[in-house]
Amino acid sequence: MNSKRKRGDRDGIFAGNTPERAIIDIGSNTVRLVIYGGSMRAPTVLLNEKVTARLGRDIARSGTLADEAIDAAMRGLARFALLIDDLEIADVETVATAAVREASNGADFIARLRTLGYDPRIVSGEEEARLSASGVLGAFPNAGGPGAGGSVADLGGGSLELVALVDGETAGAVSLPLGALRLPEYRGDSGKNTSTDMQTQLEKVIAKAGWGLASQSGHVPTPLYLVGGTWRAMAVFAMQARGHPLSDPHGFELDPNSARSLTELLIEEPQDNLKNRKRISAMRAEKLPDAAILLQALLAQLQPSAVVFSSWGLREGLLYDRLPPHGKARDPLLAGISVFATQRGAPPTLATRIAAWTVDAAPSRKHGSERLRLAATMLALASMQIEPNIRLPQAIDWAMHKRWIAVSGAERAMLAAAIAANGNALDLPSDVQALACEEALEEAICWGLAIRLARRLGARSRRSLQVSRLLVEDDALVLRLATSHAALFGYSTEKDMKLLAARLGREWKVEIVPDEQLRTDKDA
Numbered sequence: 001m002n003s004k005r006k007r008g009d010r011d012g013i014f015a016g017n018t019p020e021r022a023i024i025d026i027g028s029n030t031v032r033l034v035i036y037g038g039s040m041r042a043p044t045v046l047l048n049e050k051v052t053a054r055l056g057r058d059i060a061r062s063g064t065l066a067d068e069a070i071d072a073a074m075r076g077l078a079r080f081a082l083l084i085d086d087l088e089i090a091d092v093e094t095v096a097t098a099a100v101r102e103a104s105n106g107a108d109f110i111a112r113l114r115t116l117g118y119d120p121r122i123v124s125g126e127e128e129a130r131l132s133a134s135g136v137l138g139a140f141p142n143a144g145g146p147g148a149g150g151s152v153a154d155l156g157g158g159s160l161e162l163v164a165l166v167d168g169e170t171a172g173a174v175s176l177p178l179g180a181l182r183l184p185e186y187r188g189d190s191g192k193n194t195s196t197d198m199q200t201q202l203e204k205v206i207a208k209a210g211w212g213l214a215s216q217s218g219h220v221p222t223p224l225y226l227v228g229g230t231w232r233a234m235a236v237f238a239m240q241a242r243g244h245p246l247s248d249p250h251g252f253e254l255d256p257n258s259a260r261s262l263t264e265l266l267i268e269e270p271q272d273n274l275k276n277r278k279r280i281s282a283m284r285a286e287k288l289p290d291a292a293i294l295l296q297a298l299l300a301q302l303q304p305s306a307v308v309f310s311s312w313g314l315r316e317g318l319l320y321d322r323l324p325p326h327g328k329a330r331d332p333l334l335a336g337i338s339v340f341a342t343q344r345g346a347p348p349t350l351a352t353r354i355a356a357w358t359v360d361a362a363p364s365r366k367h368g369s370e371r372l373r374l375a376a377t378m379l380a381l382a383s384m385q386i387e388p389n390i391r392l393p394q395a396i397d398w399a400m401h402k403r404w405i406a407v408s409g410a411e412r413a414m415l416a417a418a419i420a421a422n423g424n425a426l427d428l429p430s431d432v433q434a435l436a437c438e439e440a441l442e443e444a445i446c447w448g449l450a451i452r453l454a455r456r457l458g459a460r461s462r463r464s465l466q467v468s469r470l471l472v473e474d475d476a477l478v479l480r481l482a483t484s485h486a487a488l489f490g491y492s493t494e495k496d497m498k499l500l501a502a503r504l505g506r507e508w509k510v511e512i513v514p515d516e517q518l519r520t521d522k523d524a
Contacts, residue, residue, distance in 0.1 A: 014037060014046045017037030017038055017044055017046055017339075017343075018037050019035050019036075019037055019046055019047075019087045019088075019089050020036055020037050020038075020040070020089070020091060021035070021036045021040070021043075021089065021091045021092070021093070021319065022034070022035045022036070022084050022089045022091070022092045022093070023036070023092075023093050023094075023095070023315045023318060023319075024077070024080060024092070024093070024094040024095070024118065024120075025095060025097075025314065025315055026055070026073065026077075026094070026095065026096040026097065026099075026100060026120070027055070027056075027097050027098070027099070027156055027157055027158070028054075028055055028056025028057075028059070028097065028098050028099035028156055028157030028158030028159070028179055028181055029052065029053075029054055029055075029056065029156065029157030029158075029179075029180065029181060029229075029283075030050045030051065030052050030053065030157070030229075031050065031051045031053050031055070031073045031076050031077060032048070032049070032050040032051075033047065033048075033049050033050075033076075033080040033083065033084075034047065034048050034315055035047040035048075035083075035084075035087070035089065036319065038336070038339040038340075039330075039335040039336065039338070039339050040319050040322075040323060040327065041138075041320075041323065041327055041328070041330040041332050041335040041336075042332040042333070042335040042336030042339075042404075042405050043316070043319055044336075044339060044340075047083070049080070049083075050076075051072060051073060051075070051076030051077075052072075052283060053069050053070075053072040053073035053076065054066075054069050054072075054157070054181070055069045055070070055073055055099040055100065055103075055157075056098060056099030056102075056157045056158035056179065056181050056182075057069060057181055059098075059099055059102055059103060059158060059181075059182075060177075060182055060185060063102070063103065063104050064103050064104050064105050065099060065100070065103045065105055065106065065109055070109060070112075073109075074112060074116075077113065077116055077118070078116055081116045081117055081118070085117075092118075092119075093318055094113065094118045094119060094120040094121070095120065095121055095122075095123050095314070095318070096109075096110065096120055096121070096122045096123070097122075097123060097128050097156060097158065097159070097314075098125070098128075098156060098157070098158030098159040098175070098179060099157065099158045100122055101122045101123070101124065101125070102158065106122065110122065124175075125159060125161060125173075125174070125175020126173040126174070126175065127173075128154070128156075128159075128161050128175060128314060129152070129154065129161035129162060129163040129170070129173035129174065129175060130163060130170045130173050130317075131313075131314045131317035131318060131321070132152055132154035132161055132163065132227050132313045132314045132317055133152045133163040133165060133170045133173075133317070134170070134316075134317035134318075134320050134321050135227065135310070135312040135313045135314060135315070135316035135317035135320060136150075136152050136165070136225045136227065136310050136312060136313070136317075137165065137168065137320070138312060138316055138317070138319075138320035138328070138332065138405075139250070139251075139310055139311070139312035139316065139332070139405050139406070140225070140251075140308070140310070140406065141331075141332070141406055142406075143165055143223070143225070146167055146168075148165070148167065148168070149164070149165055149166055149167075149220075149222040150164070150165040150222045150223040150224065150225055150304075151163070151164050151165065151213075151222065151223075151224050151225070151302055151304065152164075152165065152224075152225045152227060152310075153224060153225070153226055153227065153231075153298055154227040154228055154313055154314065155178075155179065155180060155226070155227070155228035155230050155231055155291065155294070156179050156180070156228055157179045157180050157181045158177070158179040158181060158182065159175045159176060159177060159178065159179045159182075160175070160176045160177075160178035160179060160294070161173065161174070161175050161176075162174050162176065162206075162209070162211050165222075165225075172210065172211075174209045174210070174211065176205055176206070176209055177205075178202065178205060178206075178294060180228075180230050180287040180290070180291060183287070183290035183291065183293075183294060184290060186198045186201045186202060186290075187290075195267050195289075195293050195296075198290075198293050199293050199296050199297050199300070202293065202294055202297035203297045203300055203301055206297055206298065206301045207301055211301060211302065212301050213301065213302050213303065214300070214301055214302060214303035219303065221303055221304055221305035222304060222305055223304055223305055223306045223307070223308050224298065224299075224302055224304035224306070224307050224308070225308050225309075225310045226295075226307060226308070226309050226310065227310050227312070227313035227314075228313065229284060230284055230287050230288065230291045231291070231309055232249045232250075232309060232311060233280045233281070233284035233285070233287075233288060234262070234266065234288060234291060234292070234295070234309075235249035235252045235309040236249050236277075236279050236280055237262075237266065237274070237277060237280060237288065238252070238254065238262050239252060240277065240278075240279075241262075241265070245400070245409070245431035245432075245434050245435055246400060246401065246409055246412065246435070247279075247400075247401045248311070248401060248402075248403050249309050249311065250309065250310060250311035250312070250403055250405075251308065251309070251310075251407070251408070251409075252308070252309045253306055253307065253308045253309075254306065254307045255306055255307075256299060256303070256304060256305070256306070256307070259295065259299060259307040260296065260299060262292070262295075263292040263293070263295050263296045263299075264292075266288050266289055266291075266292035267289050267292050267293065269288075269289070271285065271286070271289075274286075274288055274289075295307075311403065312405070331371055331406065332405040332406045333371065333372075333375055333404055333405060333406045333407050334348075334371060334374060334375060336404055336405060337375050337378050337379060337404065338351075338378060340378075340379075340382070340398075340402075341378035341379060341381065341382040344382035344383075344385045345381070345382065345384070345385045346378050346379075346381035346382040346384075346385075348378065350381065350460060351374060351377040351378040351381055352374065353462065353465050354377055354381070354451060354454045354455065354460075354465070355370075355373060355374045355377045357454050357465050357468075357469075357470060358377075358447070358450035358451060358453075358454055358470060359373075360469075360470060360471040360472055361446075361450050361470045361471065361472055361477055361500065361504070362446040362447050362449070362450035362500070362504075364443070365443050366439065366440075366443070367410070367414065367436070367437070367439060367440035367443050368411075368414055368440070368443050368444065368447070372407075372411055372414060372415070373418075373447050375404075375407075375415060376414065376415050376418035376419065376444065376447050376448070376451075377418075377447070377451055379395065379398055379399060379415060379418075379419055380395075380418055380419050380422035380448060380451045380452075381422075381451070381455060381460070382395075382398075383395035383398070383419055383422065383423070384422075384455070391423060392419075392420060392423055392425050395419045395420075395423075396416045396419060396420060396429065396432065398419070399412055399413075399415035399416035399419055400412050400413075400416055400431065400432070409435045409436075410435055410436040410437075410440060411436075412435060413432045413433075413434075413435035413436035413440070413441065413444075414436055414440055414441065414443070414444035414447075415444070416428070416429075416432045416444075417432060417436075417441045417444035417445050417448065418444040418445070418447040418448035418451065419448060420432075420445075420448060421444070421445040421446075421447070421448025421449045421451075421452065422448040422449075422451045422452045422455075423448075423452075424449075424452065424499065426445060428441060442503075445503060446500065446503050446504060449496070449499050449500040449503055450470070450500055452496055452499075452500075453470065453479075453493070453496040453497065453499075453500055454470070456492050456493065456496055457488055457493055457496075458485075458488055463485075464485065464488060467481065467482035467484060467485040467488075467515065467518060468480060468481050468482065468485065468488070468518075469518065472504075472506065475506060475507070476501075476506055476507045476508060476509055477497065477500060477501040477504060477506045477507070477508040477509075478508070478509055478510075478511060479493070479497055479508070479509075479510045479511070480510075480511045480513055480518060481510065481511070481512050481513070481518075482512075482513065482514070482515040482518045483512055483513065483514055483515055484515050486512045489510055489512075497510070
């Protein structure tokens with residue numbers, strides 16, 4: 001959008017993040033600017049601002065974008081253009097979806113966008129479906145693995161996009177006129193169709209588009225990934241109704257029976273009750289009952305194995321599509337946490353050294369993984385930059401509630417347990433205990449105690465890790481120190497050794513050995 005030289009975050013306005021990319025998403029309901037920084041494999045949202053222009057509100061009736069909606073959109077887009085220019089963001093992508101591509105005056109609207117300096121493109125329904133699926137593949141790497149499969153249903157204001165995931169590729173993409181703004185049309189002219197009548201009509205539209213998968217021979221149930229703000233509001237409602245320990249709807253999963261129960265509850269829920277729910281806007285609340293009927297139709301026609309809510313969709317698909325193969329292959333959990341932790345004094349190089357030093361004594365076992373243990377190490381080290389009086393609750397909130405990608409609820413609990421143990425807080429909060437079994441939490445507590453020992457041994461210095469080893473030998477926990485650094489074994493180190501050994505159920509000892517012997521041991 002501009003050709004200014006990109007600069008770093010010299011003014012510190014985004015906490016050390018450089019605004020790298022901006023996406024303008026012109027939808028049927030909202031016009032949104034999102035600015036991203038950090039790793040594009042797990043991008044950090046630096047700004048997310050929207051205008052509820054409702055460009056698609058009159059499409060079904062008049063086939064045009066309403067003048068008032070255009071004015072509202074242009075006012076917001078003029079502001080966005082100034083923000084992008086002032087922040088000197090050179091990489092800007094502007095896309096328009098269902099409302100603009102279907103409106104008879106869509107081309108005129110696009111021409112007005114160009115006067116503001118935008119270079120917009122109208123994406124087809126099939127491309128919109130594919131981009132949303134690409135976002136899902138980026139957020140759920142296992143969905144794209146060999147032999148994996150699933151379906152994506154992206155509910156926007158003007159349309160519903162459906163696309164299949166097959167071995168990491170997309171197939172059968174369709175765009176249907178079943179957006180949140182259009183669903184009321186299926187209640188009939190008087191709006192008095194029953195929910196059953198409406199569901200029947202919606203099922204017919206879905207089946208006619210070739211998506212009556214349940215009736216196909218050899219149908220194998222696979223997950224249904226739901227993308228879009230209305231679906232996310234539905235997930236928030238479900239999580240609140242269940243008293244779920246987590247707050248981020250991304251990755252929230254329901255089995256088909258629970259999903260059906262949720263839809264029935266939403267259909268019957270009084271509108272005022274929905275509008276009074278925290279974290280559900282009045283706009284979303286208004287659409288939830290109709291969206292619930294649409295989900296009933298999808299469940300009937302697709303018969304999925306599970307329903308999974310995704311916060312990644314079209315915009316994230318645009319980012320993911322541009323990554324080179326090695327970028328797509330990066331672990332999104334580690335990519336996101338490494339940027340976050342680096343800004344808080346815990347770069348990946350330090351965390352990797354400490355994870356390597358602790359691996360013999362406290363490796364990943366039955367419930368964890370080495371990627372999760374490394375992520376826990378980064379967050380535990382970063383937490384030490386927080387003031388002690390607020391450290392534990394804030395760091396546990398990082399683990400439990402920050403939007404990390406490709407991590408389950410049980411894994412979040414293990415991250416939290418490791419962080420707590422790193423601070424010698426072994427009485428875990430009830431929300432953490434509710435998400436993972438005792439054995440998994442115990443595994444993570446041992447990670448945290450080992451991290452604590454490593455960082456306190458030599459104040460996180462590289463040298464302290466080079467002149468020492470932590471290992472299990474003859475069923476005992478052994479700290480081996482070079483003679484030159486024998487004094488590192490102080491009172492705090494002795495206390496940390498006792499804590500970890502007791503948790504592991506082992507005896508412990510310290511061995512002081514010649515520097516040369518320790519180097520030989522490390523090389524062996």
